[in-house]
Every structure is written in structure tokens, then in C-alpha cells.
Amino acid sequence: xxxxxxxxxxxxxxxxxxxxxxxxxxxxxxxxxxxxxxxxxxxxxxxxxxxxxxxxxxxxxxxxxxxxxxxxxxxxxxxxxxxxxxxxxxxxxxxxxxxxxxxxxxxxxxxxxxxxxxxxxxxxxxxxxxxxxxxxxxxxxxxxxxxxxxxxxxxxxxxxxxxxxxxxxxxxxxxxxxxxxxxxxxxxxxxxxxxxxxxxxxxxxxxxxxxxxxxxxxxxxxxxxxxxxxxxxxxxxxxxxxxxxxxxxxxxxxxxxxx
Amino acid sequence: xxxxxxxxxxxxxxxxxxxxxxxxxxxxxxxxxxxxxxxxxxxxxxxxxxxxxxxxxxxxxxxxxxxxxxxxxxxxxxxxxxxxxxxxxxxxxxxxxxxxxxxxxxxxxxxxxxxxxxxxxxxxxx
Numbered sequence: 151x152x153x154x155x156x157x158x159x160x161x162x163x164x165x166x167x168x169x170x171x172x173x174x175x176x177x178x179x180x181x182x183x184x185x186x187x188x189x190x191x192x193x194x195x196x197x198x199x200x201x202x203x204x205x206x207x208x209x210x211x212x213x214x215x216x217x218x219x220x221x222x223x224x225x226x227x228x229x230x231x232x233x234x235x236x237x238x239x240x241x242x243x244x245x246x247x248x249x250x251x252x253x254x255x256x257x258x259x260x261x262x263x264x265x266x267x268x269x270x271x272x273x274x275x276x277x278x279x280x281x282x283x284x285x286x287x288x289x290x291x292x293x294x295x296x297x298x299x300x301x302x303x304x305x306x307x308x309x310x311x312x313x314x315x316x317x318x319x320x321x322x323x324x325x326x327x328x329x330x331x332x333x334x335x336x337x338x339x340x341x342x343x344x345x346x347x348x349x350x351x352x353x354x355x356x357x358x359x360x361x362x363x364x365x366x367x368x369x370x371x372x373x374x375x376x377x378x379x380x381x382x383x384x385x386x387x388x389x390x391x392x393x394x395x396x397x398x399x400x401x402x403x404x405x406x407x408x409x
Numbered sequence: 410x411x412x413x414x415x416x417x418x419x420x421x422x423x424x425x426x427x428x429x430x431x432x433x434x435x436x437x438x439x440x441x442x443x444x445x446x447x448x449x450x451x452x453x454x455x456x457x458x459x460x461x462x463x464x465x466x467x468x469x470x471x472x473x474x475x476x477x478x479x480x481x482x483x484x485x486x487x488x489x490x491x492x493x494x495x496x497x498x499x500x501x502x503x504x505x506x507x508x509x510x511x512x513x514x515x516x517x518x519x520x521x522x523x524x525x526x527x528x529x530x531x532x533x534x535x
Binding site for chain 2: 228233236248249250267268374379380381383387
């Protein structure tokens with residue numbers, strides 16, 4: 151069962167739980183700690199001053215990675231784009247990703263994030279809720295989180311290599327630490343709006359000489375919705391074209407009011 | 410009416426601003442150009458990560474040619490702007506504005522679509 155609690159609701163719940171704790175003899179602060187911000191909602195990547203920091207340019211590649219970069223740039227062109235072939239950007243790149251809706255669902259045991267772009271999906275498990283182990287590296291990796299006050303601190307590893315040297319490459323040694331928190335600011339239209347801020351630090355000693363820090367912000371946009379994003383249509387179209395095949399046009403059949 | 414994705418796409422590529430290339434760079438296109446073609450949609454691939462379209466138009470000498478817009482904005486972004494793909498289905502008369510590839514001037518990036526009623530869907534550029 152999904153339980154979504156708004157911030158005012160969480161506070162009210164905390165107060166209620168505190169009263170309940172006092173009545174039951176439990177420690178009120180211990181119970182109140184359970185009331186955390188709720189990140190659930192629909193968001194859209196925010197732009198503008200202070201919303202994000204640019205990816206460092208150049209990235210602090212170590213000498214060995216610099217050689218790989220030079221070789222990569224000799225052989226790969228701008229058209230050699232993994233995104234065109236539906237390769238997920240994955241973590242950490244998804245955090246500041248393409249301008250499509252992002253949906254977050256939070257439960258006491260985990261946080262699920264759905265990106266419309268590429269149809270990406272990520273699970274963040276709470277450390278105190280017996281998170282499952284992950285044996286196989288993946289694009290999103292294995293994320294485990296804990297609360298530090300109102301900030302959710304997420305640590306991610308088990309990432310599979312992303313060897314696209316001009317796109318913030320990461321090896322399997324990559325480790326990502328994020329601090330997520332909600333803020334209320336005045337949006338470009340002058341209205342107050344809520345934002346989810348993600349301050350991210352990537353450490354990858356196989357590739358970089360120092361941690362790489364990026365900040366990205368999502369604006370809460372309950373007016374939006376997720377639209378299905380099927381990335382592989384282009385690949386299939388290209389295959390059919392190469393085979394000289396044309397699919398039947400079912401919509402050209404009579405009936406159904408579309409004649 | 411002009412509905413613009415410029416800010417969105419600019420944000421997209423700024424957001425994805427990676428050391429040398431974005432999700433994918435526009436560098437293969439001459440984005441300084443805005444070449445306008447008024448014609449009839451011949452084929453439409455309304456898809457992600459990039460839509461594609463061919464459009465047949467009449468040249469000043471009276472002959473026709475088919476323009477190949479090899480890519481444009483993601484279908485989802487156009488839908489979010491309010492574009493119903495039915496209005497650019499094959500057979501529809503529209504105006505398409507493109508930027509040619511530098512290495513293949515017969516292939517274009519679709520920068521904007523203008524419907525017969527003047528509604529404009531701008532994916533990038535002025």
C-alpha cells in the first residue's frame with residue numbers, strides 16, 4: 151500500500167504520534183523522527199539561476215582516462231550517440247536529464263522514480279528497511295538511503311560502466327552520494343513553487359582524480375502527467391526498412407468509425 | 410500563435426551539457442539556417458527519441474521534390490506543447506522549417522512546424 155503524506159500532513163502526523171507516544175510511554179522524539187518530508191509527486195526539470203550547476207568542463211579525468219578520451223574522440227563522432235539507440239543515461243546522468251516529466255512515489259520502505267524520458271525507472275531502498283541485495287550491475291545501480299533531518303541521503307553503487315567518454319563516463323567503481331531536499335521558492339511566474347533539490351557527488355577513482363559535484367533541481371508540477379515514451383520505435387523502423395518490410399495498416403480497415 | 414520548445418530544448422541541452430557533446434549535439438546541423446518549405450506531408454514517424462518526416466513541395470520551376478527531415482523534437486515534447494499528430498499526418502498541408510546537415514544538405518533537422526491556421530510549433534531556434 152502506498153502512503154503519501156504531505157508536509158503539513160507529516161507534521162500533523164508527527165504531532166499526533168508524539169501525543170500517542172506520550173500516552174503510550176514511548177519516546178516522543180523517537181516516534182516523531184518517523185515523520186519525514188514526502189517527495190511524492192510529479193516534477194519537471196527546473197531551469198534558471200541557481201537551479202543547477204554545470205557539469206565541470208573539463209571533467210577531472212586522470213591520466214589513463216585522458217588517454218581513453220583522446221582515443222574515443224578519434225574514433226567516435228557526434229552521431230555515435232547511445233541515446234539514439236535507447237541506452238539509458240542511468241545514474242548519475244539521469245538526475246539532470248532530459249526535459250520530460252518525472253514521477254516520484256515514496257513509501258516508508260523505498261522511493262520509486264519514473265522518468266518519462268527513456269522510460270527510466272529507479273528504486274531507492276531505505277537502509278533501515280532491510281534493502282535487497284543487488285548482484286548484477288545496472289544503469290541505475292543499487293541505491294540505499296537514510297534520512298538526515300529533512301534531507302534524504304542516497305548512496306549508489308553497483309553501476310555498470312558507461313564508457314561514453316564525452317558524456318560523463320563512469321566505471322563500475324563509481325559511487326554516487328546524493329542529498330535530496332525540498333525547497334519552496336518563487337518561480338519565474340512570480341508564484342511560490344516547490345522544488346526537489348538533488349546535490350550529487352560522484353566519486354570514481356578509476357576515471358576521475360577528484361569527486362565531481364553537480365546540483366540538479368526538479369520543480370513540483372502536479373499539473374503534468376507522464377506520457378508513454380517508447381524509445382525503440384526508431385530502431386524497429388530502421389530494421390523494417392533494411393529488410394524492405396512494411397507492416398499492415400490496420401487503421402485502414404473498415405469499421406470502428408475511422409473510415 | 411507560437412508555441413515554443415526553444416526554452417525547453419535549450420534547457421535540455423544545457424541540462425545535458427556534457428564536456429563535448431549533449432544527448433546529441435546539433436553540431437552536425439547548420440542551425441543558423443531556417444529554410445522554409447510549404448508542402449504536403451508525405452510520411453511521418455511520430456516517435457521518440459526524435460520524430461522524422463518527409464514533405465513534398467513544389468519548387469519555383471514547377472517541379473516537386475521531397476524534403477527529408479531526418480529528425481526533429483521528441484514526439485512527447487510536441488504532444489506536451491499541444492500538437493495533435495493528426496494535424497501533421499500524411500496528406501496534411503503544412504509549412505516546415507529546417508536546418509540542413511553540414512555533411513548532407515539534403516537532410517534536415519525539423520526546427521518548426523506551422524499549420525495552415527498559423528499555429529506554430531517551434532522546437533528550436535528563432
